Amino acid sequence: MRAYWELAKSSFRRNSTYRLAAFSGAFTNSVFGLIRASLLLSAISTAGGTIGGYSAVEAATYVWLGQALLAPLGLFGSAELAGRVKSGDIAVDLSRSVNLTASYWAQDVGRAAFDILPRGVPPLVIGALVTGLSLPTTAGPYVLGFVSVLAALTLSFLGFFVINLLSFWVVEIRGYWMLYLVLMNLLSGFLVPVTWFPQWMLDFARATPFPSMLQTPVDILAGRTDGALSLALVGVQLLWLAVLLAGTQLMVRYGSRKLVVQGG
C-alpha cells in the first residue's frame, strides 16, 4: 500500500513543478466557462427562464462546476500507458513489483490532488463573480460530493485506461481514443446536462458509466439531488467502478501475455 501512497505523492510533486502549465490551463478553463455559460444562458432566456429544470443561475453553476472539475477529474485523459507500450518502456513498468493499474491510478490521484487548487478554484471564483453560483448551504452535499468526485476520478481514469490497454493488442489506438472522447464528452453531461437529452438518448447514457464520471458529482455538489438520490447515484458510481476494475484487471492479465515488448 505504501508504494501507491509514495507514487501518489511523487506524482503530486511532479505535477507541481509545472505550475505555469497549471495556471494557463486554469485560464483556458475559465475562458471556455464564460463561452459555455453565455451560450446556455442565452438559450435559457430564449426558452423563457428554464430548460429541463435548470434556471439561469443553476445552469451557470452546472457549467462552472463542470469547468472546475474538468482537469482534476482528468476528463482529457492521458495516453501515457499506450505511449510506453509503443516505445517499449512498458518493460520497466512490468518489471516493478506493483499492480500496473493501481500504480497508474495512484499517480492519477496525485495529479488530481494537485490540479484541484490551481485548476479547480479559478473557474469557480470567476463564475461566482460573473454569473453567481447556486450552491448548497448544508454540509451533506459537500461530503457526499467529495466521495462522488473521488469515484468519478477513478471511473474517468479506468475508462481511459481501458482504451490505453487496447495498445496491448493493437499498434495504434488513436481511432478508439477519438471515438471514446466523443462518446464521453457527450454522454458524461459535459456539453449539456444529460437530463436535457431526448428520452432515448438519456436511457442510452444511463446504460453507460459516462454520467457517473461528471454529471453525478456536479449534481451532488450543486445540491440538485437530495440525500437519498445522491446516495443512490454514488451507489451507481461504485457499481460501475467494480465493473471497470474487473474489466481492466482481465485486460491486463490477458493483454500482458499477448504483449510483445517492443525494442531491444
Next chain:
Amino acid sequence: MIIEAEQLSRSFTVAERGMGRGWARLRRGARTVHAVREVSFTVEQGEAVGYIGANGAGKSTTIKMLTGILVPSSGQVRVCGLQPVPQRQALARKIGVVFGQRSQLWWDLPLEDSFPILGAMHRQPESRWRPRFQELAEQMALGPFLGTPVRQLSLGQRMRGEVAAALLHRPELVILDEPTIGLDMISKESLRRCLDFERREHGTTLLLTTHDMSDVQRLCQRVLVVDDGAIAFDGPLTGLAEVAEARRTMVVDFSSPLPGAALVLPPGAVHLGAEAEGIRHRIAFDPRQLSAAALLAAVTATAEVADLSLHEPDIEDLVRQLYTSAR
C-alpha cells in the same frame, strides 16, 4: 540454482507486405521469426554470466522471458525458484533489472526522490532501504547530483543511478541489458567496479548482455554466446579468449598498390582481401602460431609498408567463428 531455462523458445509473427506486382502487393503475408530456439542453461548463485551475441541474436528476448514480461512460446523457465510470468510481481522483489536503453527512475523528479518509491515498492521499511541507499550512493558517487532531476543527468550519471536503483533491495539476481551502452571509458569502469564489488561482497548473481568484450572480461567468468536464437557456446571466459585470440586482424597500407597474390604470408596468416586498389590489405592471423611482429616482418619483406593497425575481433566476428567451429 538461480536460473533454470529448459528448451526455452519464443517465436514472433511478423507482418509483411505482399510481394509481387499490382494487387498482390496489397495482400499481407505473415512470417514466423524464431527469436529464441530451445535454449537451455542454468545459472548458479553467485555466478557472473555474460550473455553475448550479435544484434537480433535473441538476447533481449531471453531477458524479457526471464523477467516475466514476455511469455515463452514453449519451454520451461524458473528464476529464483519462481515462474516469471505468473509470479512476475513476486519475482520483481527478488531481482534487479537494468535496461540500458530505458529508465526506471522518475525522470522529472530529483534522482534521490526515486528511491523512497522503489523502497516502498519492494515493501522495505525505511530503516532497511535507507542505509542501503546511502551505501550505494557512496559507492557510485551519486552525491553531487542526487538533487538533480533525472532528465538533466548525463548518461553516465543516470546509469549509475539506474544501477543503484536496481541494487537497492539487495536482489539475488541482477539482470543487465546493455548496461554500458554509450558510456565513456571512465563511466564504464566505475560501473563495472560497483557490479563486481556487489557480487563479491553479497554473492549477487549477475547476468548481463553486452556488445562490449571488455565488460565480459572484467566481470564474467562464464559466457553464453547466442547466435540466431540458439546457444553457440557456453563455457568459461578462457575458452572464449582462446577463440578470441585465434583471429586478430592486421590492416596494412602499402606505399604503392600491390596485387594480393604477390603477398607471401607465413603459416598461420590468411589474406582476407584488398581495398583501395591494392593499397590496403587485411590479413587475419592466429597469435598462437604467429606473432604480430613476425607477420609484419614477413609483409615488410614483400613491399614497403606505409601504415598499419591491429584489430581485435569484435563480438560479431567471435560469434560467427564460434558458430562455424561448432558445426
